[in-house]
Amino acid sequence: MSPQVPRIVIVGAGAVGAFYGAILQRAGARVEVVLRSDADLVRERGFVIDSPLGDLSYRPAAVHHSDDAAVPGADVVVCCVKVLPEVDRAALIAPWLGPASSIALIENGLDIEPAVADALPDHPLVSALAFIAVSRSAPGEIEHRAYGHLTLGAWPHGVSAEARSLAELFETGGVDVKCSDSIVRERWAKSLWNTPFNPISVLADGTDTVTLLDTPGGEALARAAMTEVMAVAAADGHPLPANAVDRNIEATRRMPAYRNSMALDYRAGRALEIEAILGNVVARAEALGVAVPRLHTLRTLIAMRAREAAVR
Protein backbone atom coordinates (compact mmCIF):
# COMPACT_ATOMS: atom_id res chain seq x y z
CA MET A 1 0.00 0.00 0.00
CA SER A 2 1.81 3.06 -1.24
CA PRO A 3 -0.10 5.96 0.30
CA GLN A 4 0.79 7.30 3.71
CA VAL A 5 -2.81 7.05 4.79
CA PRO A 6 -4.42 4.21 2.89
CA ARG A 7 -8.08 4.58 2.05
CA ILE A 8 -9.91 1.40 2.96
CA VAL A 9 -13.54 0.76 2.08
CA ILE A 10 -15.26 -1.96 4.05
CA VAL A 11 -18.14 -3.44 2.12
CA GLY A 12 -20.61 -5.13 4.43
CA ALA A 13 -19.82 -3.67 7.81
CA GLY A 14 -21.69 -6.13 9.98
CA ALA A 15 -20.09 -7.30 13.20
CA VAL A 16 -16.94 -8.65 11.53
CA GLY A 17 -16.51 -5.72 9.16
CA ALA A 18 -17.15 -3.12 11.85
CA PHE A 19 -14.64 -4.79 14.15
CA TYR A 20 -11.82 -4.98 11.61
CA GLY A 21 -12.65 -1.44 10.51
CA ALA A 22 -11.97 -0.34 14.08
CA ILE A 23 -8.62 -2.13 14.00
CA LEU A 24 -7.64 -0.55 10.70
CA GLN A 25 -8.64 2.93 11.84
CA ARG A 26 -6.62 2.41 15.03
CA ALA A 27 -3.70 1.58 12.74
CA GLY A 28 -4.07 4.95 11.03
CA ALA A 29 -6.00 4.07 7.90
CA ARG A 30 -8.86 6.10 6.51
CA VAL A 31 -11.75 3.71 6.99
CA GLU A 32 -15.00 4.07 5.11
CA VAL A 33 -17.85 1.64 5.55
CA VAL A 34 -20.69 0.61 3.27
CA LEU A 35 -23.83 -0.49 5.08
CA ARG A 36 -27.18 -1.80 4.02
CA SER A 37 -28.91 -1.13 7.32
CA ASP A 38 -28.08 1.18 10.21
CA ALA A 39 -26.25 3.64 7.88
CA ASP A 40 -27.96 6.76 9.25
CA LEU A 41 -27.40 5.69 12.82
CA VAL A 42 -23.72 4.88 12.29
CA ARG A 43 -23.17 8.12 10.37
CA GLU A 44 -24.54 9.98 13.37
CA ARG A 45 -23.06 8.03 16.26
CA GLY A 46 -20.34 5.80 14.85
CA PHE A 47 -19.94 2.18 15.94
CA VAL A 48 -20.09 1.30 19.61
CA ILE A 49 -17.81 -1.70 20.14
CA ASP A 50 -17.45 -3.41 23.45
CA SER A 51 -14.28 -5.52 23.44
CA PRO A 52 -11.77 -7.14 25.74
CA LEU A 53 -9.22 -5.07 23.78
CA GLY A 54 -10.76 -1.94 25.28
CA ASP A 55 -13.27 0.51 23.89
CA LEU A 56 -12.99 0.14 20.11
CA SER A 57 -15.87 2.50 19.37
CA TYR A 58 -15.15 4.72 16.37
CA ARG A 59 -16.59 6.97 13.73
CA PRO A 60 -15.61 5.84 10.24
CA ALA A 61 -14.17 8.54 7.98
CA ALA A 62 -17.23 8.05 5.81
CA VAL A 63 -20.40 6.03 6.11
CA HIS A 64 -22.06 5.06 2.84
CA HIS A 65 -25.41 3.46 2.33
CA SER A 66 -25.24 0.63 -0.18
CA ASP A 67 -27.70 2.54 -2.38
CA ASP A 68 -25.54 5.69 -2.39
CA ALA A 69 -23.33 6.53 -5.35
CA ALA A 70 -19.97 4.87 -4.79
CA VAL A 71 -16.71 6.79 -4.57
CA PRO A 72 -14.21 4.72 -6.54
CA GLY A 73 -10.49 4.51 -5.97
CA ALA A 74 -10.08 2.82 -2.60
CA ASP A 75 -6.62 1.45 -1.93
CA VAL A 76 -8.20 -1.68 -0.52
CA VAL A 77 -11.79 -2.84 -0.67
CA VAL A 78 -12.35 -5.22 2.22
CA CYS A 79 -15.39 -7.42 1.66
CA CYS A 80 -17.05 -8.82 4.78
CA VAL A 81 -20.50 -9.67 3.45
CA LYS A 82 -21.91 -13.12 3.95
CA VAL A 83 -21.16 -15.57 1.16
CA LEU A 84 -24.60 -16.45 -0.17
CA PRO A 85 -25.56 -17.64 -3.65
CA GLU A 86 -28.02 -14.78 -4.05
CA VAL A 87 -25.43 -12.10 -3.18
CA ASP A 88 -23.16 -10.91 -6.02
CA ARG A 89 -20.14 -9.81 -4.02
CA ALA A 90 -18.16 -8.73 -7.07
CA ALA A 91 -20.97 -6.31 -7.93
CA LEU A 92 -20.82 -4.87 -4.40
CA ILE A 93 -17.03 -4.48 -4.54
CA ALA A 94 -16.59 -3.19 -8.10
CA PRO A 95 -17.92 0.39 -7.72
CA TRP A 96 -15.32 1.22 -5.07
CA LEU A 97 -12.32 0.05 -7.07
CA GLY A 98 -9.80 2.18 -8.91
CA PRO A 99 -7.11 0.94 -11.30
CA ALA A 100 -4.66 0.29 -8.43
CA SER A 101 -7.10 -1.12 -5.87
CA SER A 102 -6.60 -4.44 -4.21
CA ILE A 103 -9.38 -6.57 -2.76
CA ALA A 104 -9.45 -8.41 0.55
CA LEU A 105 -12.07 -10.99 1.53
CA ILE A 106 -12.62 -11.63 5.25
CA GLU A 107 -15.14 -14.39 4.87
CA ASN A 108 -15.79 -17.98 5.84
CA GLY A 109 -15.86 -21.01 3.65
CA LEU A 110 -14.07 -22.85 0.91
CA ASP A 111 -13.77 -21.85 -2.75
CA ILE A 112 -15.28 -18.47 -2.01
CA GLU A 113 -12.67 -16.52 -4.02
CA PRO A 114 -13.38 -17.48 -7.65
CA ALA A 115 -16.70 -15.61 -7.83
CA VAL A 116 -14.81 -12.40 -7.04
CA ALA A 117 -11.51 -13.16 -8.77
CA ASP A 118 -13.17 -14.22 -12.02
CA ALA A 119 -15.29 -11.07 -12.18
CA LEU A 120 -12.50 -8.68 -11.13
CA PRO A 121 -9.33 -10.30 -12.46
CA ASP A 122 -7.23 -7.13 -12.61
CA HIS A 123 -7.03 -6.56 -8.87
CA PRO A 124 -4.70 -8.34 -6.45
CA LEU A 125 -6.79 -10.53 -4.17
CA VAL A 126 -6.06 -11.16 -0.50
CA SER A 127 -8.05 -13.93 1.15
CA ALA A 128 -8.46 -13.85 4.94
CA LEU A 129 -9.96 -16.02 7.65
CA ALA A 130 -11.11 -14.40 10.86
CA PHE A 131 -10.95 -16.33 14.12
CA ILE A 132 -13.25 -14.23 16.22
CA ALA A 133 -16.35 -14.30 18.37
CA VAL A 134 -18.20 -11.11 17.60
CA SER A 135 -21.85 -10.22 17.10
CA ARG A 136 -24.18 -7.30 16.58
CA SER A 137 -25.96 -6.64 19.86
CA ALA A 138 -28.08 -3.70 18.62
CA PRO A 139 -28.11 -1.34 15.60
CA GLY A 140 -24.63 0.18 15.44
CA GLU A 141 -23.49 -1.79 18.48
CA ILE A 142 -21.04 -4.65 18.34
CA GLU A 143 -20.05 -7.07 21.06
CA HIS A 144 -16.57 -8.50 20.63
CA ARG A 145 -16.34 -11.44 22.99
CA ALA A 146 -13.07 -13.22 22.19
CA TYR A 147 -10.21 -13.84 19.77
CA GLY A 148 -9.75 -11.74 16.67
CA HIS A 149 -6.67 -13.05 14.92
CA LEU A 150 -6.52 -13.36 11.16
CA THR A 151 -4.89 -15.77 8.76
CA LEU A 152 -4.40 -14.31 5.33
CA GLY A 153 -2.51 -14.72 2.09
CA ALA A 154 -2.69 -13.95 -1.58
CA TRP A 155 -5.17 -16.02 -3.49
CA PRO A 156 -4.70 -18.68 -4.76
CA HIS A 157 -1.33 -18.92 -2.98
CA GLY A 158 1.74 -17.02 -1.93
CA VAL A 159 2.23 -13.95 0.22
CA SER A 160 1.91 -10.88 -1.98
CA ALA A 161 3.02 -7.34 -1.16
CA GLU A 162 -0.67 -6.50 -0.70
CA ALA A 163 -1.12 -9.34 1.77
CA ARG A 164 1.94 -8.28 3.73
CA SER A 165 0.92 -4.61 3.87
CA LEU A 166 -2.56 -5.46 5.04
CA ALA A 167 -1.19 -7.84 7.65
CA GLU A 168 1.09 -5.10 8.99
CA LEU A 169 -1.80 -2.70 9.20
CA PHE A 170 -3.94 -5.16 11.16
CA GLU A 171 -1.05 -5.92 13.49
CA THR A 172 -0.44 -2.23 14.06
CA GLY A 173 -4.13 -1.97 14.95
CA GLY A 174 -3.77 -4.68 17.56
CA VAL A 175 -4.70 -8.11 16.21
CA ASP A 176 -2.41 -11.01 15.48
CA VAL A 177 -2.02 -12.00 11.86
CA LYS A 178 -0.60 -15.14 10.35
CA CYS A 179 0.60 -14.69 6.79
CA SER A 180 0.19 -17.98 4.96
CA ASP A 181 1.60 -18.94 1.60
CA SER A 182 -1.33 -21.31 1.15
CA ILE A 183 -4.58 -19.70 2.17
CA VAL A 184 -6.43 -22.58 0.52
CA ARG A 185 -4.78 -25.02 2.92
CA GLU A 186 -5.77 -22.69 5.77
CA ARG A 187 -9.36 -22.72 4.54
CA TRP A 188 -9.31 -26.52 4.49
CA ALA A 189 -7.98 -26.54 8.04
CA LYS A 190 -10.80 -24.28 9.21
CA SER A 191 -13.35 -26.27 7.17
CA LEU A 192 -12.38 -29.36 9.08
CA TRP A 193 -14.42 -28.06 12.01
CA ASN A 194 -16.91 -25.72 10.39
CA THR A 195 -18.05 -28.01 7.59
CA PRO A 196 -19.40 -30.72 9.91
CA PHE A 197 -20.22 -28.79 13.08
CA ASN A 198 -22.12 -25.89 11.55
CA PRO A 199 -24.72 -27.88 9.59
CA ILE A 200 -25.01 -30.60 12.24
CA SER A 201 -25.84 -27.97 14.84
CA VAL A 202 -28.45 -26.45 12.51
CA LEU A 203 -30.09 -29.81 11.79
CA ALA A 204 -30.13 -30.47 15.53
CA ASP A 205 -32.23 -27.30 15.87
CA GLY A 206 -29.33 -24.97 16.60
CA THR A 207 -27.73 -27.11 19.28
CA ASP A 208 -24.45 -26.37 21.06
CA THR A 209 -21.16 -28.25 20.97
CA VAL A 210 -21.70 -30.15 24.22
CA THR A 211 -25.15 -31.44 23.28
CA LEU A 212 -23.81 -32.30 19.84
CA LEU A 213 -20.86 -34.32 21.14
CA ASP A 214 -22.66 -35.89 24.08
CA THR A 215 -25.62 -37.27 22.17
CA PRO A 216 -25.04 -41.00 21.63
CA GLY A 217 -23.43 -41.26 18.21
CA GLY A 218 -22.75 -37.52 18.13
CA GLU A 219 -18.99 -37.54 18.51
CA ALA A 220 -18.78 -40.50 16.11
CA LEU A 221 -20.77 -38.55 13.53
CA ALA A 222 -18.63 -35.44 13.97
CA ARG A 223 -15.44 -37.50 13.65
CA ALA A 224 -16.67 -39.41 10.61
CA ALA A 225 -17.79 -36.21 8.86
CA MET A 226 -14.44 -34.54 9.67
CA THR A 227 -12.68 -37.56 8.23
CA GLU A 228 -14.65 -37.02 5.02
CA VAL A 229 -13.43 -33.40 4.93
CA MET A 230 -9.87 -34.66 5.46
CA ALA A 231 -10.23 -36.99 2.47
CA VAL A 232 -11.44 -34.19 0.19
CA ALA A 233 -8.69 -31.85 1.38
CA ALA A 234 -6.07 -34.51 0.67
CA ALA A 235 -7.50 -35.22 -2.78
CA ASP A 236 -7.43 -31.45 -3.40
CA GLY A 237 -3.71 -31.42 -2.65
CA HIS A 238 -3.93 -30.15 0.92
CA PRO A 239 -3.48 -33.09 3.27
CA LEU A 240 -4.11 -32.11 6.88
CA PRO A 241 -2.15 -33.59 9.80
CA ALA A 242 -3.18 -37.14 10.68
CA ASN A 243 -4.15 -36.11 14.21
CA ALA A 244 -6.22 -33.11 13.08
CA VAL A 245 -9.56 -34.73 13.92
CA ASP A 246 -8.42 -35.77 17.39
CA ARG A 247 -7.01 -32.32 18.09
CA ASN A 248 -10.19 -30.55 16.95
CA ILE A 249 -12.42 -32.82 19.02
CA GLU A 250 -10.20 -32.39 22.08
CA ALA A 251 -10.18 -28.61 21.67
CA THR A 252 -13.97 -28.58 21.31
CA ARG A 253 -14.32 -30.72 24.42
CA ARG A 254 -12.18 -28.25 26.38
CA MET A 255 -14.45 -25.32 25.46
CA PRO A 256 -17.65 -24.58 27.32
CA ALA A 257 -20.88 -25.32 25.43
CA TYR A 258 -20.73 -23.18 22.34
CA ARG A 259 -23.23 -22.32 19.62
CA ASN A 260 -21.42 -21.68 16.35
CA SER A 261 -22.24 -18.75 14.07
CA MET A 262 -24.42 -20.82 11.77
CA ALA A 263 -26.43 -22.14 14.72
CA LEU A 264 -26.92 -18.53 15.87
CA ASP A 265 -27.92 -17.46 12.35
CA TYR A 266 -30.38 -20.37 12.22
CA ARG A 267 -31.93 -19.45 15.55
CA ALA A 268 -32.24 -15.82 14.49
CA GLY A 269 -33.81 -16.75 11.15
CA ARG A 270 -30.91 -15.28 9.19
CA ALA A 271 -29.53 -16.66 5.93
CA LEU A 272 -27.05 -19.53 6.33
CA GLU A 273 -23.67 -19.73 4.54
CA ILE A 274 -24.39 -23.33 3.60
CA GLU A 275 -22.83 -23.28 0.16
CA ALA A 276 -19.63 -21.60 1.35
CA ILE A 277 -19.21 -23.87 4.36
CA LEU A 278 -20.62 -27.18 3.13
CA GLY A 279 -21.92 -27.09 -0.44
CA ASN A 280 -18.57 -26.10 -1.94
CA VAL A 281 -16.84 -28.93 -0.07
CA VAL A 282 -19.39 -31.44 -1.36
CA ALA A 283 -18.99 -30.04 -4.89
CA ARG A 284 -15.22 -30.35 -4.62
CA ALA A 285 -15.62 -33.93 -3.37
CA GLU A 286 -17.81 -34.79 -6.34
CA ALA A 287 -15.36 -33.20 -8.76
CA LEU A 288 -12.53 -35.20 -7.22
CA GLY A 289 -14.48 -38.45 -6.91
CA VAL A 290 -14.28 -38.62 -3.11
CA ALA A 291 -17.21 -40.30 -1.32
CA VAL A 292 -18.71 -38.02 1.34
CA PRO A 293 -21.97 -39.75 2.33
CA ARG A 294 -22.38 -37.90 5.61
CA LEU A 295 -21.58 -34.46 4.19
CA HIS A 296 -23.91 -35.17 1.28
CA THR A 297 -26.66 -36.18 3.69
CA LEU A 298 -26.20 -33.00 5.74
CA ARG A 299 -26.14 -30.86 2.59
CA THR A 300 -29.31 -32.40 1.22
CA LEU A 301 -31.23 -32.22 4.50
CA ILE A 302 -30.45 -28.50 4.84
CA ALA A 303 -31.54 -27.92 1.25
CA MET A 304 -34.79 -29.77 1.94
CA ARG A 305 -35.45 -27.66 5.02
CA ALA A 306 -34.95 -24.49 2.99
CA ARG A 307 -37.27 -25.76 0.27
CA GLU A 308 -39.88 -26.81 2.81
CA ALA A 309 -39.70 -23.35 4.43
CA ALA A 310 -40.13 -21.72 1.02
CA VAL A 311 -43.27 -23.65 0.10
CA ARG A 312 -44.80 -23.62 3.53
Place this chain on the structure above:
Amino acid sequence: MSPQVPRIVIVGAGAVGAFYGAILQRAGARVEVVLRSDADLVRERGFVIDSPLGDLSYRPAAVHHSDDAAVPGADVVVCCVKVLPEVDRAALIAPWLGPASSIALIENGLDIEPAVADALPDHPLVSALAFIAVSRSAPGEIEHRAYGHLTLGAWPHGVSAEARSLAELFETGGVDVKCSDSIVRERWAKSLWNTPFNPISVLADGTDTVTLLDTPGGEALARAAMTEVMAVAAADGHPLPANAVDRNIEATRRMPAYRNSMALDYRAGRALEIEAILGNVVARAEALGVAVPRLHTLRTLIAMRAREAAVR
Protein backbone atom coordinates in the same frame (compact mmCIF):
# COMPACT_ATOMS: atom_id res chain seq x y z
CA MET B 1 -59.57 -69.26 17.46
CA SER B 2 -61.88 -71.84 18.94
CA PRO B 3 -64.79 -69.83 20.34
CA GLN B 4 -67.80 -69.01 18.20
CA VAL B 5 -67.51 -65.36 19.15
CA PRO B 6 -63.88 -64.58 19.90
CA ARG B 7 -63.20 -61.96 22.53
CA ILE B 8 -60.64 -59.51 21.24
CA VAL B 9 -59.08 -56.79 23.36
CA ILE B 10 -57.44 -53.95 21.50
CA VAL B 11 -54.77 -52.30 23.58
CA GLY B 12 -54.06 -48.81 22.35
CA ALA B 13 -57.11 -47.93 20.32
CA GLY B 14 -55.78 -44.90 18.50
CA ALA B 15 -56.62 -44.44 14.86
CA VAL B 16 -55.15 -47.77 13.76
CA GLY B 17 -56.56 -49.75 16.69
CA ALA B 18 -60.00 -48.19 16.41
CA PHE B 19 -60.10 -48.91 12.68
CA TYR B 20 -59.16 -52.58 12.95
CA GLY B 21 -61.51 -52.92 15.91
CA ALA B 22 -64.32 -51.82 13.61
CA ILE B 23 -63.27 -54.44 11.07
CA LEU B 24 -63.16 -57.20 13.68
CA GLN B 25 -66.54 -56.22 15.12
CA ARG B 26 -68.00 -56.23 11.59
CA ALA B 27 -66.62 -59.76 11.32
CA GLY B 28 -68.63 -60.81 14.37
CA ALA B 29 -66.00 -60.67 17.12
CA ARG B 30 -66.60 -59.21 20.56
CA VAL B 31 -64.31 -56.20 20.49
CA GLU B 32 -63.16 -54.47 23.65
CA VAL B 33 -60.85 -51.47 23.57
CA VAL B 34 -58.39 -50.10 26.10
CA LEU B 35 -57.84 -46.36 25.85
CA ARG B 36 -55.65 -43.90 27.62
CA SER B 37 -57.56 -40.81 26.51
CA ASP B 38 -61.12 -40.35 25.24
CA ALA B 39 -62.35 -43.43 27.15
CA ASP B 40 -65.41 -41.70 28.61
CA LEU B 41 -66.35 -40.18 25.30
CA VAL B 42 -65.97 -43.48 23.40
CA ARG B 43 -67.92 -45.35 26.09
CA GLU B 44 -70.76 -42.90 25.61
CA ARG B 45 -70.78 -42.41 21.85
CA GLY B 46 -68.59 -45.15 20.35
CA PHE B 47 -66.09 -44.44 17.59
CA VAL B 48 -67.13 -42.32 14.64
CA ILE B 49 -65.19 -43.58 11.62
CA ASP B 50 -65.43 -41.94 8.23
CA SER B 51 -64.13 -44.36 5.62
CA PRO B 52 -64.29 -45.08 1.90
CA LEU B 53 -65.49 -48.54 3.03
CA GLY B 54 -68.68 -46.88 4.30
CA ASP B 55 -69.68 -45.79 7.79
CA LEU B 56 -67.55 -47.92 10.11
CA SER B 57 -68.72 -46.18 13.27
CA TYR B 58 -69.26 -48.63 16.13
CA ARG B 59 -69.65 -49.07 19.85
CA PRO B 60 -67.10 -51.54 21.22
CA ALA B 61 -68.55 -54.29 23.44
CA ALA B 62 -66.55 -52.73 26.28
CA VAL B 63 -64.46 -49.60 26.65
CA HIS B 64 -61.75 -49.76 29.29
CA HIS B 65 -59.60 -46.95 30.54
CA SER B 66 -55.97 -48.01 30.79
CA ASP B 67 -56.13 -47.31 34.54
CA ASP B 68 -59.16 -49.59 35.03
CA ALA B 69 -58.78 -53.10 36.44
CA ALA B 70 -58.17 -55.43 33.52
CA VAL B 71 -60.44 -58.35 32.66
CA PRO B 72 -58.11 -61.19 31.74
CA GLY B 73 -58.81 -64.05 29.37
CA ALA B 74 -59.09 -62.43 25.94
CA ASP B 75 -58.81 -64.82 23.03
CA VAL B 76 -56.57 -62.34 21.28
CA VAL B 77 -54.93 -59.21 22.62
CA VAL B 78 -54.24 -56.91 19.70
CA CYS B 79 -51.59 -54.33 20.54
CA CYS B 80 -51.67 -51.13 18.48
CA VAL B 81 -49.72 -48.78 20.75
CA LYS B 82 -46.79 -46.87 19.36
CA VAL B 83 -43.44 -48.60 19.73
CA LEU B 84 -41.49 -46.23 21.96
CA PRO B 85 -38.58 -47.03 24.29
CA GLU B 86 -40.46 -45.55 27.24
CA VAL B 87 -43.59 -47.68 26.67
CA ASP B 88 -43.56 -51.21 28.11
CA ARG B 89 -45.96 -52.89 25.72
CA ALA B 90 -45.71 -56.27 27.44
CA ALA B 91 -46.91 -54.67 30.65
CA LEU B 92 -49.88 -53.18 28.82
CA ILE B 93 -50.78 -56.52 27.18
CA ALA B 94 -50.21 -58.91 30.11
CA PRO B 95 -53.24 -58.07 32.30
CA TRP B 96 -55.67 -59.01 29.53
CA LEU B 97 -54.18 -62.42 28.83
CA GLY B 98 -55.48 -65.82 29.92
CA PRO B 99 -53.69 -69.15 29.60
CA ALA B 100 -54.95 -69.66 26.03
CA SER B 101 -54.61 -66.07 24.77
CA SER B 102 -52.66 -65.19 21.71
CA ILE B 103 -51.11 -61.80 21.02
CA ALA B 104 -51.15 -59.81 17.81
CA LEU B 105 -49.01 -56.73 17.16
CA ILE B 106 -50.21 -54.28 14.52
CA GLU B 107 -47.24 -51.96 14.66
CA ASN B 108 -44.57 -50.42 12.51
CA GLY B 109 -40.87 -51.06 12.56
CA LEU B 110 -38.24 -53.72 12.70
CA ASP B 111 -37.33 -56.00 15.61
CA ILE B 112 -40.35 -54.81 17.53
CA GLU B 113 -41.43 -58.31 18.59
CA PRO B 114 -38.70 -59.43 21.03
CA ALA B 115 -39.69 -56.97 23.77
CA VAL B 116 -43.12 -58.61 23.86
CA ALA B 117 -42.15 -62.18 23.03
CA ASP B 118 -39.38 -62.31 25.63
CA ALA B 119 -41.66 -61.02 28.39
CA LEU B 120 -44.65 -63.16 27.42
CA PRO B 121 -43.14 -66.31 25.93
CA ASP B 122 -46.12 -68.62 26.56
CA HIS B 123 -48.47 -66.92 24.12
CA PRO B 124 -48.53 -67.43 20.37
CA LEU B 125 -47.46 -64.19 18.72
CA VAL B 126 -48.82 -62.83 15.47
CA SER B 127 -46.95 -59.92 13.92
CA ALA B 128 -48.81 -57.66 11.52
CA LEU B 129 -48.06 -54.70 9.29
CA ALA B 130 -50.85 -52.30 8.42
CA PHE B 131 -50.82 -50.52 5.08
CA ILE B 132 -53.29 -47.77 5.81
CA ALA B 133 -53.81 -44.02 5.84
CA VAL B 134 -55.86 -43.29 8.91
CA SER B 135 -55.78 -40.56 11.53
CA ARG B 136 -57.64 -39.25 14.54
CA SER B 137 -59.54 -36.14 13.46
CA ALA B 138 -61.08 -35.38 16.88
CA PRO B 139 -61.62 -37.21 20.19
CA GLY B 140 -63.38 -40.46 19.31
CA GLU B 141 -63.38 -39.60 15.62
CA ILE B 142 -61.26 -41.36 13.04
CA GLU B 143 -60.70 -40.48 9.42
CA HIS B 144 -59.82 -43.46 7.24
CA ARG B 145 -58.52 -42.05 4.00
CA ALA B 146 -57.14 -44.99 2.02
CA TYR B 147 -55.90 -48.58 1.96
CA GLY B 148 -56.23 -50.83 4.97
CA HIS B 149 -54.72 -54.17 3.99
CA LEU B 150 -52.62 -56.18 6.40
CA THR B 151 -49.64 -58.45 6.05
CA LEU B 152 -49.27 -60.85 8.96
CA GLY B 153 -47.63 -64.04 10.08
CA ALA B 154 -46.44 -65.88 13.13
CA TRP B 155 -43.33 -64.45 14.68
CA PRO B 156 -40.50 -65.18 14.02
CA HIS B 157 -41.71 -67.07 10.93
CA GLY B 158 -44.34 -69.39 9.59
CA VAL B 159 -48.12 -69.13 9.34
CA SER B 160 -49.60 -70.41 12.59
CA ALA B 161 -53.23 -71.40 13.22
CA GLU B 162 -53.57 -68.17 15.19
CA ALA B 163 -52.29 -66.12 12.27
CA ARG B 164 -54.65 -67.84 9.86
CA SER B 165 -57.69 -67.41 12.11
CA LEU B 166 -57.00 -63.74 12.64
CA ALA B 167 -56.46 -63.25 8.91
CA GLU B 168 -59.83 -64.87 8.18
CA LEU B 169 -61.52 -62.63 10.70
CA PHE B 170 -60.03 -59.47 9.18
CA GLU B 171 -61.00 -60.62 5.70
CA THR B 172 -64.54 -61.35 6.83
CA GLY B 173 -64.60 -57.81 8.20
CA GLY B 174 -63.63 -56.40 4.84
CA VAL B 175 -59.90 -55.84 4.53
CA ASP B 176 -57.42 -57.77 2.43
CA VAL B 177 -54.85 -59.82 4.31
CA LYS B 178 -51.65 -61.38 3.07
CA CYS B 179 -50.46 -64.28 5.21
CA SER B 180 -46.68 -64.40 5.06
CA ASP B 181 -44.43 -67.20 6.23
CA SER B 182 -41.70 -64.63 6.84
CA ILE B 183 -43.05 -61.56 8.58
CA VAL B 184 -39.48 -60.44 9.22
CA ARG B 185 -38.86 -60.27 5.48
CA GLU B 186 -42.10 -58.31 5.14
CA ARG B 187 -40.89 -55.89 7.81
CA TRP B 188 -37.63 -55.43 5.92
CA ALA B 189 -39.58 -54.75 2.74
CA LYS B 190 -41.66 -52.07 4.49
CA SER B 191 -38.56 -50.67 6.20
CA LEU B 192 -37.01 -50.09 2.82
CA TRP B 193 -39.27 -47.06 2.44
CA ASN B 194 -40.05 -46.09 6.03
CA THR B 195 -36.52 -46.22 7.41
CA PRO B 196 -35.16 -43.52 5.10
CA PHE B 197 -38.26 -41.47 4.26
CA ASN B 198 -39.67 -41.05 7.75
CA PRO B 199 -36.59 -39.56 9.43
CA ILE B 200 -35.55 -37.58 6.35
CA SER B 201 -38.96 -35.93 6.28
CA VAL B 202 -38.68 -35.11 10.00
CA LEU B 203 -35.20 -33.61 9.64
CA ALA B 204 -36.50 -31.57 6.71
CA ASP B 205 -39.05 -30.07 9.12
CA GLY B 206 -41.85 -32.51 8.30
CA THR B 207 -41.63 -32.19 4.54
CA ASP B 208 -43.67 -34.18 2.02
CA THR B 209 -42.54 -36.76 -0.52
CA VAL B 210 -42.49 -34.39 -3.49
CA THR B 211 -40.38 -31.74 -1.75
CA LEU B 212 -38.12 -34.50 -0.45
CA LEU B 213 -37.51 -36.06 -3.85
CA ASP B 214 -37.37 -32.81 -5.83
CA THR B 215 -34.76 -31.09 -3.68
CA PRO B 216 -31.41 -31.31 -5.49
CA GLY B 217 -29.74 -34.39 -4.02
CA GLY B 218 -32.99 -35.55 -2.42
CA GLU B 219 -33.74 -38.53 -4.60
CA ALA B 220 -30.06 -39.51 -4.51
CA LEU B 221 -30.12 -39.41 -0.71
CA ALA B 222 -33.32 -41.45 -0.53
CA ARG B 223 -31.91 -44.02 -2.95
CA ALA B 224 -28.57 -44.25 -1.15
CA ALA B 225 -30.24 -44.64 2.24
CA MET B 226 -32.58 -47.30 0.83
CA THR B 227 -29.57 -49.11 -0.57
CA GLU B 228 -28.11 -49.15 2.94
CA VAL B 229 -31.34 -50.74 4.23
CA MET B 230 -31.09 -53.33 1.41
CA ALA B 231 -27.57 -54.21 2.52
CA VAL B 232 -28.61 -54.73 6.15
CA ALA B 233 -31.64 -56.79 5.12
CA ALA B 234 -29.44 -59.01 2.94
CA ALA B 235 -26.90 -59.46 5.72
CA ASP B 236 -29.80 -60.35 8.01
CA GLY B 237 -30.79 -63.16 5.62
CA HIS B 238 -33.59 -61.30 3.87
CA PRO B 239 -32.34 -60.08 0.52
CA LEU B 240 -34.88 -57.84 -1.20
CA PRO B 241 -35.39 -57.83 -4.98
CA ALA B 242 -32.65 -56.01 -6.87
CA ASN B 243 -35.14 -53.53 -8.32
CA ALA B 244 -36.81 -52.77 -4.99
CA VAL B 245 -35.31 -49.28 -4.71
CA ASP B 246 -36.36 -48.33 -8.24
CA ARG B 247 -39.87 -49.65 -7.69
CA ASN B 248 -40.29 -47.80 -4.40
CA ILE B 249 -39.04 -44.52 -5.88
CA GLU B 250 -41.29 -44.91 -8.92
CA ALA B 251 -44.30 -45.68 -6.73
CA THR B 252 -43.55 -42.64 -4.57
CA ARG B 253 -43.23 -40.46 -7.67
CA ARG B 254 -46.65 -41.64 -8.86
CA MET B 255 -48.32 -40.60 -5.58
CA PRO B 256 -49.38 -37.01 -4.90
CA ALA B 257 -47.30 -35.13 -2.30
CA TYR B 258 -47.61 -37.14 0.86
CA ARG B 259 -46.57 -36.51 4.47
CA ASN B 260 -45.76 -39.80 6.18
CA SER B 261 -47.00 -40.68 9.65
CA MET B 262 -43.74 -39.70 11.34
CA ALA B 263 -43.78 -36.31 9.62
CA LEU B 264 -47.34 -35.83 10.88
CA ASP B 265 -46.34 -36.92 14.39
CA TYR B 266 -43.42 -34.46 14.25
CA ARG B 267 -45.62 -31.59 13.15
CA ALA B 268 -48.13 -32.37 15.89
CA GLY B 269 -45.41 -32.61 18.54
CA ARG B 270 -46.15 -36.29 19.20
CA ALA B 271 -43.56 -38.93 20.08
CA LEU B 272 -41.71 -40.41 17.11
CA GLU B 273 -41.19 -44.15 16.54
CA ILE B 274 -37.53 -43.52 15.76
CA GLU B 275 -36.11 -46.62 17.41
CA ALA B 276 -38.63 -48.95 15.81
CA ILE B 277 -38.27 -47.46 12.35
CA LEU B 278 -34.61 -46.42 12.24
CA GLY B 279 -32.70 -47.16 15.45
CA ASN B 280 -33.33 -50.90 15.31
CA VAL B 281 -32.12 -51.01 11.70
CA VAL B 282 -28.93 -49.16 12.64
CA ALA B 283 -28.43 -51.48 15.62
CA ARG B 284 -28.90 -54.51 13.36
CA ALA B 285 -26.41 -53.04 10.88
CA GLU B 286 -23.84 -52.57 13.64
CA ALA B 287 -24.37 -56.11 14.90
CA LEU B 288 -23.88 -57.45 11.38
CA GLY B 289 -20.98 -55.17 10.51
CA VAL B 290 -22.75 -53.38 7.66
CA ALA B 291 -21.75 -49.75 7.02
CA VAL B 292 -24.77 -47.43 7.06
CA PRO B 293 -23.28 -43.91 7.14
CA ARG B 294 -26.44 -42.16 5.98
CA LEU B 295 -28.79 -44.04 8.32
CA HIS B 296 -26.36 -43.44 11.17
CA THR B 297 -26.27 -39.74 10.36
CA LEU B 298 -30.07 -39.52 10.30
CA ARG B 299 -30.33 -41.49 13.54
CA THR B 300 -27.82 -39.27 15.33
CA LEU B 301 -29.32 -36.00 14.10
CA ILE B 302 -32.76 -37.02 15.34
CA ALA B 303 -31.30 -38.00 18.71
CA MET B 304 -29.55 -34.61 18.91
CA ARG B 305 -32.79 -32.79 18.14
CA ALA B 306 -34.55 -34.68 20.92
CA ARG B 307 -31.74 -33.91 23.36
CA GLU B 308 -31.71 -30.27 22.36
CA ALA B 309 -35.49 -30.08 22.85
CA ALA B 310 -35.12 -31.68 26.28
CA VAL B 311 -32.51 -29.21 27.53
CA ARG B 312 -34.01 -26.16 25.90
